[in-house]
Amino acid sequence: MYRQQLYKQMSIEDDIKSTIKLKEDQKTMINLLYTSNWLKEKSMGFFKDSDLTSEQYNVLRILRGQKGNPANLSTIQERMLNKMSNTTRLIDKLIKKELVTRQTCESNRRKIEIYITNKGLKLLADLDSVVDDNNKELTKNLNTSELETLNKLLDKLRK
Amino acid sequence: MYRQQLYKQMSIEDDIKSTIKLKEDQKTMINLLYTSNWLKEKSMGFFKDSDLTSEQYNVLRILRGQKGNPANLSTIQERMLNKMSNTTRLIDKLIKKELVTRQTCESNRRKIEIYITNKGLKLLADLDSVVDDNNKELTKNLNTSELETLNKLLDKLRK
DNA sequence: ATCTTACATTTGTATCGACAACAATTGTAT
DNA sequence: ATACAATTGTTGTCGATACAAATGTAAGAT
Numbered sequence: 001m002y003r004q005q006l007y008k009q010m011s012i013e014d015d016i017k018s019t020i021k022l023k024e025d026q027k028t029m030i031n032l033l034y035t036s037n038w039l040k041e042k043s044m045g046f047f048k049d050s051d052l053t054s055e056q057y058n059v060l061r062i063l064r065g066q067k068g069n070p071a072n073l074s075t076i077q078e079r080m081l082n083k084m085s086n087t088t089r090l091i092d093k094l095i096k097k098e099l100v101t102r103q104t105c106e107s108n109r110r111k112i113e114i115y116i117t118n119k120g121l122k123l124l125a126d127l128d129s130v131v132d133d134n135n136k137e138l139t140k141n142l143n144t145s146e147l148e149t150l151n152k153l154l155d156k157l158r159k
Numbered sequence: 160m161y162r163q164q165l166y167k168q169m170s171i172e173d174d175i176k177s178t179i180k181l182k183e184d185q186k187t188m189i190n191l192l193y194t195s196n197w198l199k200e201k202s203m204g205f206f207k208d209s210d211l212t213s214e215q216y217n218v219l220r221i222l223r224g225q226k227g228n229p230a231n232l233s234t235i236q237e238r239m240l241n242k243m244s245n246t247t248r249l250i251d252k253l254i255k256k257e258l259v260t261r262q263t264c265e266s267n268r269r270k271i272e273i274y275i276t277n278k279g280l281k282l283l284a285d286l287d288s289v290v291d292d293n294n295k296e297l298t299k300n301l302n303t304s305e306l307e308t309l310n311k312l313l314d315k316l317r318k
Numbered sequence: 319a320t321c322t323t324a325c326a327t328t329t330g331t332a333t334c335g336a337c338a339a340c341a342a343t344t345g346t347a348t
Numbered sequence: 349a350t351a352c353a354a355t356t357g358t359t360g361t362c363g364a365t366a367c368a369a370a371t372g373t374a375a376g377a378t
Contacts (some may be wrong), residue, residue: 110326
């Protein structure tokens with residue numbers, strides 16, 4: 001039983017060359033993982049140029065969002081897109097690049113406080129327009145209303 | 160229409176605790192990465208139980224899709240959800256577990272042919288229902304029509 | 319005061335992935 | 349026939365990552 005490829009838009013089943021008919025929920029699972037990898041691949045060039053990994057960039061964004069306030073490790077971990085087990089060493093890398101600083105919290109010495117440096121802020125500012133262009137490029141096939149629908153569905157999925 | 164936030168569904172902006180208003184395309188990018196990580200996390204238990212990594216499972220699925228025909232390395236790489244650089248060593252792991260076999264191709268001795276073993280097929284068969292349940296559980300907040308819409312939008316995004 | 323438990327981060331270890339160098343085989347041009 | 353290029357896969361290296369155990373700190377119970 002062969003599918004009608006000719007009239008159909010290229011779908012996830014074509015992309016992964018599935019030989020069997022997938023159920024809608026299976027398709028969604030695969031589609032989401034596949035699409036997120038697709039996005040990562042398409043963004044790789046950007047991260048390579050900036051000499052940051054996507055996780056490092058993510059942490060810098062989180063710190064900028066603190067607007068001058070420090071963040072401690074557990075806060076950062078909570079907010080990261082993908083919780084990784086070893087934020088310590090990620091911060092080490094950022095410190096070596098002088099993009100953040102680390103100091104132990106006065107009121108609770110178990111905690112450490114992490115600040116983004118001016119150099120870090122400057123780097124982010126420089127990257128902003130590139131990231132923006134990249135986002136626009138990668139989402140150019142969907143109009144705003146479609147993007148909204150997509151976001152709503154993703155939010156609802158995780159609800 | 161004030162205090163609209165109170166009645167609003169939890170969105171990606173709440174999830175990542177963004178302090179700034181994001182544009183729709185930014186939201187989509189983050190939402191996709193975040194959701195795929197969410198799915199991976201939620202599926203982790205399954206992979207741990209089966210003693211397979213998600214990539215190994217993915218490769219076994221691809222081989223089963225071959226329906227008895229072998230696949231060579233480059234074919235597998237093409238079809239993997241996330242292209243990894245070192246499929247050789249991934250196959251090594253699967254061979255050690257006796258889930259696949261490897262032999263050089265007769266007609267083109269640069270190529271190798273990879274077959275899934277009966278043990279591999281049996282493992283997949285055993286996992287099928289678990290995977291199915293997992294999929295259903297993870298997509299339970301969306302009905303079929305919503306899943307279809309989601310799939311269409313993802314396909315269109317990558318088009 | 320000491321003990322236990324919880325919290326916050328760090329460190330050890332083993333594995334994974336990216337990248338590059340390499341080897342073997344096949345294809346092609348002269 | 350020979351040389352050169354392209355294909356296909358393997359191996360070495362190194363940084364990144366996951367997971368678990370260890371460390372240091374705080375708070376509560378007895």
